[in-house]
Amino acid sequence: MTLNFLIAPDFAPERFAGWHMLNTTLQRRSGIGLHLLTPASAHEQADLLAAGKADLVYANPFDATDMIRTQGYIPFARPAKRYDEMVIASGGESGITCVEDLKPGCRIALTDNRDVKLIGLRLLEPADLTEATIQWVPVDSYQAAARLAIKGEVEAAFFLADAFASLTRLSRSQLKVLVESAISDISHVVLAHPRVAENLPAIEKALLGLGQTQGDGDVLDALGLPNGFEAMTQEEAEFMIDLMDTLLD
Amino acid sequence: MGLSDMARPAEPCSESRLTYTDGTSRTVYTTDVEKAFPEGRLIVSRTDLNGIITHANDAFVEMSGYSREELIGAPHHILRHPDMPKIAFKGLWDDMAARKKWHGYVKNLRKDGAYYWVYATAVPNIRNGEVVGYTSVRRKPSRTRINELIPVYAQWLADEKAAS
Numbered sequence: 001m002t003l004n005f006l007i008a009p010d011f012a013p014e015r016f017a018g019w020h021m022l023n024t025t026l027q028r029r030s031g032i033g034l035h036l037l038t039p040a041s042a043h044e045q046a047d048l049l050a051a052g053k054a055d056l057v058y059a060n061p062f063d064a065t066d067m068i069r070t071q072g073y074i075p076f077a078r079p080a081k082r083y084d085e086m087v088i089a090s091g092g093e094s095g096i097t098c099v100e101d102l103k104p105g106c107r108i109a110l111t112d113n114r115d116v117k118l119i120g121l122r123l124l125e126p127a128d129l130t131e132a133t134i135q136w137v138p139v140d141s142y143q144a145a146a147r148l149a150i151k152g153e154v155e156a157a158f159f160l161a162d163a164f165a166s167l168t169r170l171s172r173s174q175l176k177v178l179v180e181s182a183i184s185d186i187s188h189v190v191l192a193h194p195r196v197a198e199n200l201p202a203i204e205k206a207l208l209g210l211g212q213t214q215g216d217g218d219v220l221d222a223l224g225l226p227n228g229f230e231a232m233t234q235e236e237a238e239f240m241i242d243l244m245d246t247l248l249d
Numbered sequence: 250m251g252l253s254d255m256a257r258p259a260e261p262c263s264e265s266r267l268t269y270t271d272g273t274s275r276t277v278y279t280t281d282v283e284k285a286f287p288e289g290r291l292i293v294s295r296t297d298l299n300g301i302i303t304h305a306n307d308a309f310v311e312m313s314g315y316s317r318e319e320l321i322g323a324p325h326h327i328l329r330h331p332d333m334p335k336i337a338f339k340g341l342w343d344d345m346a347a348r349k350k351w352h353g354y355v356k357n358l359r360k361d362g363a364y365y366w367v368y369a370t371a372v373p374n375i376r377n378g379e380v381v382g383y384t385s386v387r388r389k390p391s392r393t394r395i396n397e398l399i400p401v402y403a404q405w406l407a408d409e410k411a412a413s
Binding site: 100122123125126127128179180181182183184185235238239242243245246247249 | 287288289290291293295304306307350352368370371372374376384385386388389390391392393394
């Protein structure tokens with residue numbers, strides 16, 4: 001029996017090998033065959049989920065909400081000490097130094113990541129900005145968002161904090177961070193479909209045990225998750241979902 | 250058991266006697282010192298069905314001025330500022346009873362008598378179909394909106410005092 005392990009498409013391209021290393025390690029230690037699914041976009045992920053093809057999911061927190069509460073997925077782990085945060089930055093030459101300097105009608109570059117957009121919108125409330133009063137400039141990558149901000153073609157750009165940290169030193173030096181979220185309660189979640197509940201203990205043991213064996217550090221470094229994974233209870237996931245619910249409007 | 254009276258701050262302050270919805274009352278002191286909302290953060294707390302605090306995140310502890318030990322087990326109205334009219338919270342309890350989300354701009358009282366404004370959202374925690382408690386998340390508010398609301402709240406408060 002082989003289970004499908006779907007990875008949310010919001011990881012940085014350089015982590016791709018890390019997910020394959022993790023998949024191989026989990027298979028070996030759990031004795032359960034795993035097939036990695038790496039959709040390239042949120043749309044592709046939605047199609048795979050709708051087709052019922054995901055047995056295990058590394059889900060972003062907002063997708064996890066529906067998967068847990070509507071589809072009955074079981075939360076059992078999350079990255080340890082690794083939260084989903086975002087950064088709003090402007091070009092260093094823009095003269096914009098704080099969120100309140102952004103005015104209605106301003107242009108903001110963003111990628112196709114609704115989590116980043118949602119948290120960013122909450123951080124722009126002190127500037128009296130709403131989704132409708134911003135000119136959104138869609139881009140394909142965080143690098144493209146950085147370029148537009150540096151060239152002054154947008155007043156600001158939204159970044160996943162990890163992606164911002166992964167920009168080149170030169171790019172970061174040409175950007176001014178206006179605000180960085182420090183929510184510390186929202187993270188990705190590892191979920192299992194109820195139909196694979198009997199396989200869950202073996203998978204869970206293998207995932208939570210990562211870091212205890214020599215060589216595990218290479219896998220976790222490749223994933224960008226140096227602290228590995230920690231257990232997550234149903235109630236902890238419900239608490240996170242309640243919190244995110246407050247951010248929807 | 251109700252909250253004990255606040256300690257009088259060293260700074261110039263005003264004294265008020267607050268009576269809460271559970272019938273208890275205490276003396277509070279308020280100063281004109283505003284504590285800025287921490288950038289990028291959320292203030293998160295949970296209460297049980299009786300409004301007793303069961304969880305406080307670090308930002309909540311820092312902004313309230315109380316220790317976590319003082320907050321856990323205390324009623325959430327420990328934050329109630331005397332400048333807040335009762336009617337501003339009426340929708341909160343109506344919405345909680347209807348299992349709906351509530352939003353509002355709130356002036357909160359710190360342990361040292363200073364204050365901080367928040368945009369608050371409260372949601373009921375529904376587990377297996379039952380409401381088991383409430384989560385409140387406060388974020389940095391629009392200063393424009395607060396400036397609009399200050400005279401509104403002052404008028405509501407004056408109306409409440411005139412009616413009592």
